[in-house]
Amino acid sequence: MATKVSPPQLTGSETGTDLSADWRRRDRRSVAQVWSRYTDLVISSGEGSYVTDVDGRRYLDFACGIAVTSLGHRHPAVAEAVHRQVDRLWHTSVVTQNAAMTEAAERVASICPDPLEVVFFANSGAEVVEGALKLARRFTGRSGIIAFRGAFHGRTFGAVSVTTSKAHYRLGYGPLLPGIQITPYPYCFRFCDHAPDQPCPIAAGAELERLFAQVLPASEVAAILVEPIQGEGGYVVPPEGFLRNLRRICDQHGILLICDEVQTGVGRTGRWLASEHEQVVPDIVTLAKSLGSGLPVGAIVSSHRVMDRWEAGAHGSTFGGNPVSCAAVTATLDVIEREGLLARAGELGERVRTEVERWRSQGLGPADLRGRGAMIGMEFMDGEGRPDAERVAGIKHHALEHGLLVLSCGIDDNVIRLLPPLTVSDQELSEGLEILEAAVSAVGPRG
Numbered sequence: 464m465a466t467k468v469s470p471p472q473l474t475g476s477e478t479g480t481d482l483s484a485d486w487r488r489r490d491r492r493s494v495a496q497v498w499s500r501y502t503d504l505v506i507s508s509g510e511g512s513y514v515t516d517v518d519g520r521r522y523l524d525f526a527c528g529i530a531v532t533s534l535g536h537r538h539p540a541v542a543e544a545v546h547r548q549v550d551r552l553w554h555t556s557v558v559t560q561n562a563a564m565t566e567a568a569e570r571v572a573s574i575c576p577d578p579l580e581v582v583f584f585a586n587s588g589a590e591v592v593e594g595a596l597k598l599a600r601r602f603t604g605r606s607g608i609i610a611f612r613g614a615f616h617g618r619t620f621g622a623v624s625v626t627t628s629k630a631h632y633r634l635g636y637g638p639l640l641p642g643i644q645i646t647p648y649p650y651c652f653r654f655c656d657h658a659p660d661q662p663c664p665i666a667a668g669a670e671l672e673r674l675f676a677q678v679l680p681a682s683e684v685a686a687i688l689v690e691p692i693q694g695e696g697g698y699v700v701p702p703e704g705f706l707r708n709l710r711r712i713c714d715q716h717g718i719l720l721i722c723d724e725v726q727t728g729v730g731r732t733g734r735w736l737a738s739e740h741e742q743v744v745p746d747i748v749t750l751a752k753s754l755g756s757g758l759p760v761g762a763i764v765s766s767h768r769v770m771d772r773w774e775a776g777a778h779g780s781t782f783g784g785n786p787v788s789c790a791a792v793t794a795t796l797d798v799i800e801r802e803g804l805l806a807r808a809g810e811l812g813e814r815v816r817t818e819v820e821r822w823r824s825q826g827l828g829p830a831d832l833r834g835r836g837a838m839i840g841m842e843f844m845d846g847e848g849r850p851d852a853e854r855v856a857g858i859k860h861h862a863l864e865h866g867l868l869v870l871s872c873g874i875d876d877n878v879i880r881l882l883p884p885l886t887v888s889d890q891e892l893s894e895g896l897e898i899l900e901a902a903v904s905a906v907g908p909r910g
C-alpha cells in the first residue's frame with residue numbers, strides 16, 4: 464500500500480544526506496518512466512536565473528524548462544498576479560465567462576499583427592496545434608495538411624502525426640491521422656545541395672509545387688503547418704524568404720498558413736512572433752510554452768474571418784483559459800513590454816554569437832551557429848563531418864557538473880540549444896558562457 468510522504472524540509476547540504484537519490488528512487492517507483500529527463504537533477508526551487516536541487520546545489524538555468532521560463536523563475540510581477548487571482552477565482556470552465564480570460568485574450572491579440580485578434584485558450588502546445596488543425600479543416604472544408612520533415616508539434620495523436628523530428632515519437636502508435644503529407648524543410652546546413660551563396664529551391668517552394676503536382680492537389684489542402692524556426696528539430700533557421708514564399712503559395716491556393724510559434728513566440732527571438740522577422744502574417748498562430756511563464760496555457764490566435772466560422776461548441780476545453788493561467792499570461796506580456804525584453808532578446812543573441820564566434824575562430828567549434836535573438840543553436844560535427852552527439856552529451860554533462868543547465872536538440876541530438884532567460888543579467892550570461900566555453904574546450908571532437 465502506498466504511504467503518504469511529505470516533501471523533505473531540509474536540503475541535503477544542510478543535513479549531509481543525499482536526498483536526490485531518495486527522490487530518484489521514489490520517482491522510479493511511482494512516476495511513469497516514459498518521461499525522458501535530460502538530467503537526473505531533482506529540483507525543489509527556482510528563483511530568477513537559478514534553480515536549486517533538494518540537496519542545495521544551485522544551477523544557472525539556460526534551459527528554461529524547455530523555453531518556458533523566459534522571465535526566469537517566479538518573476539515577482541507574475542507571482543503577484545497569480546497570487547491575486549488565486550485569492551479570487553480558480554475555475555469556471557464554460558459554465559460562465561471569466562474576466563481573466565477575456566483580459567488575457569485582449570492582451571494576446573495586442574501582441575499579434577492585424578488581423579489576428581481572436582484567441583482560443585487551451586492548456587499546452589500540442590493541444591493548440593490539434594485545435595489549429597481542426598479549425599483549418601472546418602474552415603476550408605478540405606482535409607489535406609502539409610507539415611515539414613524535422614518538425615516537432617507535440618505528443619497527442621494529431622500533433623504527433625505532424626511530428627517527424629524523431630521516428631521514436633511515432634513508433635508503435637500508427638496508424639496516425641490520415642491526410643498528412645510531410646515535405647522537406649530548408650535545413651541547408653545538413654541537407655541541401657546548393658552552394659551556400661545560392662538560393663535554396665526548397666525555401667523557394669519547389670518541393671511543395673512538386674507535391675501539389677504529383678501527390679496532393681493544392682485544392683485539397685486545408686493548411687500548411689510550419690515552425691518559423693524548427694525547435695526540437697535542431698534550431699534550424701530557414702533561409703530568408705521561406706515564410707514569405709509559403710504565404711504566397713497559401714494565398715495562391717486558398718490554403719491556411721499555420722505558424723506554430725509554441726517555442727519561437729512571445730519574444731524569444733526578439734519579436735513577439737518569429738514570423739514577424741519576415742513580415743509574414745499567418746492565418747493562424749499557435750502559442751504556448753513561455754506564454755504563462757510556467758503555468759500551463761496555450762493559445763490559438765486567428766482573425767474574425769476564420770475564427771467566426773468555428774461555431775459555438777465545435778471545439779472546447781474544460782480547463783482551457785482557466786483564470787489563474789490567464790492572469791499569468793497578462794502579467795507575462797506586461798513584464799516583457801515593461802522591461803523591454805524584446806530588445807534584450809536581441810542583445811543577448813548578439814553577445815552569445817560574438818562569444819561563440821571567438822571559440823569557433825580558435826577551432827573549438829561548433830560547425831554551425833544559428834538562431835534569432837535568444838534562441839541559439841550550435842551544431843557539432845565530428846572530424847569526418849558526421850553529427851557529433853557524443854560530444855554534445857559530453858559538453859552538457861561537463862557544463863552541468865560546473866553548475867550550468869543547457870539542453871540539446873536536433874534530429875541527431877548534436878545541437879546545443881541555448882535559451883537563457885530574457886531577464887538574465889550580463890554577469891549571469893558571462894558566467895554561463897564561461898562554463899559552456901570550458902565544456903566545449905574540455906570535450907573535444909570525436910574522430
Ligand SMILES: Cc1ncc(COP(=O)(O)O)c(C=O)c1O
Nearest residue numbers: 587588589615616617694725726
Ligand atoms: C513548436 C512546438 N510545438 C508544439 C510543442 C508541444 O508543446 P507541449 O509540449 O506543450 O504539448 C512543442 C514542444 O516542444 C514545440 O516546440
